[in-house]
Amino acid sequence: MERNQILLFLTFLLTFVATLLGIVHVVTDSSTSKFSSGTGGGLFQSSEIGAVVIKLTGEIHSGESSFDSVGADTVLQELRDLENDANVKGILIEINSPGGTVAASQEIFNELMHLRKTKKIVVSMKDVAASGGYYIAAASDYILAENGTITGSIGVISFSPNFKGLMDKYGVAVRTYKAGKYKDMYSPFRDATSEEDEIINKQLQDTYRKFVEDVARGRNKTVKSIEELAEGKIYTGEDAFRNKLVDDIGGRREAHAKLSELCQYEGLIPLFEKEISPFDKFLTNFGVMFQGSAPHSKKISLLLSSPVLVMLPTWLGKLNL
Numbered sequence: 001m002e003r004n005q006i007l008l009f010l011t012f013l014l015t016f017v018a019t020l021l022g023i024v025h026v027v028t029d030s031s032t033s034k035f036s037s038g039t040g041g042g043l044f045q046s047s048e049i050g051a052v053v054i055k056l057t058g059e060i061h062s063g064e065s066s067f068d069s070v071g072a073d074t075v076l077q078e079l080r081d082l083e084n085d086a087n088v089k090g091i092l093i094e095i096n097s098p099g100g101t102v103a104a105s106q107e108i109f110n111e112l113m114h115l116r117k118t119k120k121i122v123v124s125m126k127d128v129a130a131s132g133g134y135y136i137a138a139a140s141d142y143i144l145a146e147n148g149t150i151t152g153s154i155g156v157i158s159f160s161p162n163f164k165g166l167m168d169k170y171g172v173a174v175r176t177y178k179a180g181k182y183k184d185m186y187s188p189f190r191d192a193t194s195e196e197d198e199i200i201n202k203q204l205q206d207t208y209r210k211f212v213e214d215v216a217r218g219r220n221k222t223v224k225s226i227e228e229l230a231e232g233k234i235y236t237g238e239d240a241f242r243n244k245l246v247d248d249i250g251g252r253r254e255a256h257a258k259l260s261e262l263c264q265y266e267g268l269i270p271l272f273e274k275e276i277s278p279f280d281k282f283l284t285n286f287g288v289m290f291q292g293s294a295p296h297s298k299k300i301s302l303l304l305s306s307p308v309l310v311m312l313p314t315w316l317g318k319l320n321l
Helices: 002-031 072-083 102-115 132-137 164-169 194-219 223-229 237-242 252-262 278-291 294-305 314-318
Strands: 035-037 050-057 059-061 069-071 088-097 120-130 142-145 150-152 234-236 271-274
Touching: 050 069, 050 072, 059 102, 059 132, 069 072, 069 102, 072 088, 072 102, 088 132, 088 252, 102 132, 102 194, 120 132, 120 252, 132 150, 132 194, 142 237, 142 252, 150 237, 194 223, 234 237
Parallel strands: 050 088, 050 271, 059 069, 088 120, 120 142, 120 150
Antiparallel strands: 035 271, 150 234
């Protein structure tokens, strides 16, 4: 009985705190701008010249971003909000992502290529900016990586588990009813036919070719030069610099200086970062406290087992997910 009372009290307390922070979130969201100064000073105003920092952290997918993943819809909206603001001269994109789904990476790449016509874009790579992460980076004017950054992995991979041997061992069978010869092409309950393998390989080759062509276009290189560096090869930041997949070695300080130079701003251009409201912080901490790193592993596991084309480093499949 006493334990139930404690649980009831804790539930009430959390509900009260969440409600209170929600009210604060609504009030602050309606009275301040989306970005606050990352270099000192006040909130970003439409009359103030500056550049915006956008952080892309986690695997890339369609839909909305979460605290540990990059949702294409969220990123596209942020970029489009900045497009018509004449006082935003540049964008500093910090990438820490192993990649993700093809279409989502392509959407962000294409939006950045469009935005590059009117804004200067610099990418700063963190721990990992590989596959889809590198795809997005290639759309910038300038890329910096740390010596130990893992990048490259220009390639496409598709996963489909096969439980047939295990099921045969235990005498388990699955009956499949379908309309359409290839409807169960990714079925985990049978071996794929040679014809199905051919279809899947063609999908992969088409997507891979587009990946290479887009990187070449974004980096102003020839397709042949990118092909020689592609094939899923992974590079350290230092290797990537030697092979001209990135333009320089450095972190935010160097990226900030380069962006200021490209924007033709005297000194260091003011940087503005997206505000994280108290409510968002609470939800993030709440999620980490009760779920730990499980959601991150779960999302990657779903990518690895789903019938979609994904762009991830080959070593990711060896992780204990």
